[in-house]
Amino acid sequence: MAEDDMLRFRPYKSCDAAAIVSWIGGERDFRKWCADRFDSYPITAEDLNRHYDSFADSDSFFPMTAEDENGPVGHLIMRFADKEKSVVRFGFVIVDNRRRGQGYGKRMLQMAASFAFDDLKAEKITLGVFENNPAARFCYLTAGFRDAVRETNEYYHILDENWKCLEMEMTSR
Numbered sequence: 001m002a003e004d005d006m007l008r009f010r011p012y013k014s015c016d017a018a019a020i021v022s023w024i025g026g027e028r029d030f031r032k033w034c035a036d037r038f039d040s041y042p043i044t045a046e047d048l049n050r051h052y053d054s055f056a057d058s059d060s061f062f063p064m065t066a067e068d069e070n071g072p073v074g075h076l077i078m079r080f081a082d083k084e085k086s087v088v089r090f091g092f093v094i095v096d097n098r099r100r101g102q103g104y105g106k107r108m109l110q111m112a113a114s115f116a117f118d119d120l121k122a123e124k125i126t127l128g129v130f131e132n133n134p135a136a137r138f139c140y141l142t143a144g145f146r147d148a149v150r151e152t153n154e155y156y157h158i159l160d161e162n163w164k165c166l167e168m169e170m171t172s173r
Helices: 014-022 027-034 045-053 104-119 134-143
Strands: 002-004 007-011 061-068 071-080 087-095 124-130 154-158 161-171
Touching: 007 104, 014 045, 014 071, 027 087, 061 104, 071 104, 087 104, 104 124, 104 134, 124 134, 134 161
Parallel strands: 087 124
Antiparallel strands: 002 007, 007 061, 061 071, 071 087, 124 161, 154 161
């Protein structure tokens, strides 16, 4: 798909799931990653694969993995957010916790954006990030996303708190 030095971006394989779920540090980090998309914590590799398998017949859902010579280092999903297939939504963005702060997230997001614009022909990419996740928001900003204006704020009730979700976007070059 794409290559950046030793970082490659490719379609997700079910064997990636064990590494991905191992990067989740605790329930709070888990919910920052997936919001309310899974009923219970912790999840297993089988849970992640079962979730993705539910989209197997979709031509609008693209789970992807970033890897280097040692294996998976990052993961995200892309899905079309509109019927016209002009807006791609990123989600489930995660980087190996031992590799955070080294630029892997930024490079993975840039590779994903190139794929979304060049291969999927997206006009815009969107994503949501919780206000209580400043490290992720900073990563998205450095990768080229900007804050999007919403008419109303979106909140999720998580762990007995109300978490504000910030919308971010990137438009085609």
